[in-house]
Amino acid sequence: MTIEAELAGKVPALDAVAVPALSIVVPTFNEVANVPLLVDKIRAVFPDQNWEIVFVDDDSTDGTEQVLHGLCRKYPFIRSLRRIGRRGLSSAVVEGILSTSAPFVAVMDGDLQHDERLLPAMLAELQSDKADLVVGSRYLQGGSTGEWDASRVRMSRIATYLSGLITDAQCTDPMSGFFMIRRTTFDGAVRQLSGQGFKILLDIMASSPTPPRLKELPYTFGIREHGESKLNSVIALEYINLILDKLVGRWIPVRFIMFSLVGGLGVFVHMSVLTVLHFLGEPFVYSQSLATVAAMTFNFFLNNILTYRDKRLKGTWPILKGLLSFFAVCSFGAIANVGIANVLFQRSFTWWLSAIAGIFVGVVWNFAATSIFIWKRR
Template sequence: MMDSVLLSVIIPTYNEREAVPALVERVRRALGTVPYELVFVDDSTDGTDALIAALAREDPRIRLLHRTGQRGLAAAVVEGIGAARGEVLCVLDADLQHPPERIPDLLDAMEQTGADLVVGSRYLPGGSYQGLDWFRRLMSRVATRLAQLLLRRARVVSDPMSGFFAFRRSVVEGVELRPVGYKILLELLVRGHFHKVAEVPYVFEARAAGRSKLTLRQNLEYLRHLLRLLPANPEDLRFVRFGLVGSSGIAVNTAALWGLVRLGMHYRPAGALAIAAAVTWNFLCNDAFTWRDRRSQNRRTKLRRYLRYWAVTGVGSALQYSLYLVLTAAGLPYLLSNLLGIVVAVGWNYRMHGSWTWKTTEATITRVVYRAT
């Protein structure tokens, strides 16, 4: 376990007076000789801040940041990150549902695997969320699936909703964190700088004291947070952009086909020319819009990508054109046959253009599961 690097344990609190003494003692026993500080960021109105201040007078490792007029767990953690002095930071809820005894496992996972970020997961074998009732379990699952559907980096871990995790300071250096609500890990996953993440299974325990702070307002704030994070990573809106470009390509293709047929050209050569016009249009728009973060910087690169685009799209176009011919010959209207062919080609084109035409050298994120021995 890391015993030479200062650990900052950031604990947001809101009316957790009953839980704080037990939390401080359990952290003290769990960390033993590990150099650490406890950074409490408190929004309480029940005297929790006075209790923490009294504990801080007895133990210099305890620090208190008391906020007035401010609310929000995630924002509290961000303030704690700014005040923390450690090179390794750990986020822990004050209600004892995150077992402090597992903090050494997070540190061991970081040291043994070289991970930048270590996440405590309720969804790995050996973990559970027994501390939640059935309704909150359902809400947690729905929130997890929604995040993983919308945010590519949320799929890196099994439990992006976890509030129990540790990370190196380098993960947030130079990063502007702007969370909404209470899910700070999502903010780090999407905006943070990391190349390797480890997951450690843990049991989410029943609340020892007080009551849950989860409200309808916080659920709505979570949805706002997801929407705010969508533009942060180019990958998360890329398919939407690709779809918009594709839609414009359909318009170009359909207009060209209609115009050529109206001018008296046979539907076969008209279809081929309409495809060529749409492919060229789509390449230019995708280079400037869909993959704008990888945009061609010179003519040579653009020409090479254009040729690759044709190679990839050629396969999709062959599928499209074959369906167009077969379905039109079978009696379907030629415009409908053309549209069905386009739909079939979209999946192939998007996957191959992202992995080859606009291939990126961006480092991939490695995920490992660590189990304490």
């Protein structure tokens, strides 16, 4: 019996496997204590079996993956995707949604801070065809940010305001990580998603070819009882990356913008070191050389942390090898910079225009070469 024969009608069709009406995608990283509790909570609000949970784990180091394997063996409605060498909530959510055929998909965190009791109401809104996207909102009347301190509330409000730069959707909480979407709506936006950072809801709304019909339901953000929060300063940077990607990403890669900004900070480091050594009476050639090495070292480590966070080099040997390669690549960039500038100047271009052209060529070379040879992003 073959699939080809079955499709041709030559043999009876195999019994079809029922597709769940709802798939709940939960990205995880080091949530070993929370995962079993979340499964129990979701089972309590959906006693009738017509749903599944898809956990997408970014190679947790605390035993989360082993717990997920045990749950998958025990419950047929639980699946687990393990990602090796890839990080990021947005990309994890995208991969989780793409792995299912359910007509409706919910997204929620694995830390128990999203109120699972809202899921049936969300599903009812989609099934009644009143909305394409239902968002759990902390800022709608009846909702709350829970025990957030004033600074975190303020930052969230600022991020919500900035979201207006890239979407016209009238949503009180575009930063929410708790929502449910019609699969066809997601499919319409998926090819335009940037996959930047943690704010996948905003990415979807900004990427949809037509504004989805939106419904918001209030909920109170819960308290994390187990594990550590993933919120840090890098999250804010990734959010800025998302905004930039939607504003200018079609013309200029956001990673190139980050690389250039790091280079600008490197100029400051270079001049600071050069100034100090000059006032200490050191020879100019020595001072300039040391300042160049200091700036290039600074640029390498900051790019490794920020620009290429998802491909960060780790370990003594990979970092040392990457640093030496960075020196070599940027040395060629410096030669190209000076060479192009000199050629243009000799052809009667103004000195400042020649210099800018040389700098641009050097930056483009450094970005392209380091992406390929150091951080392996082809």
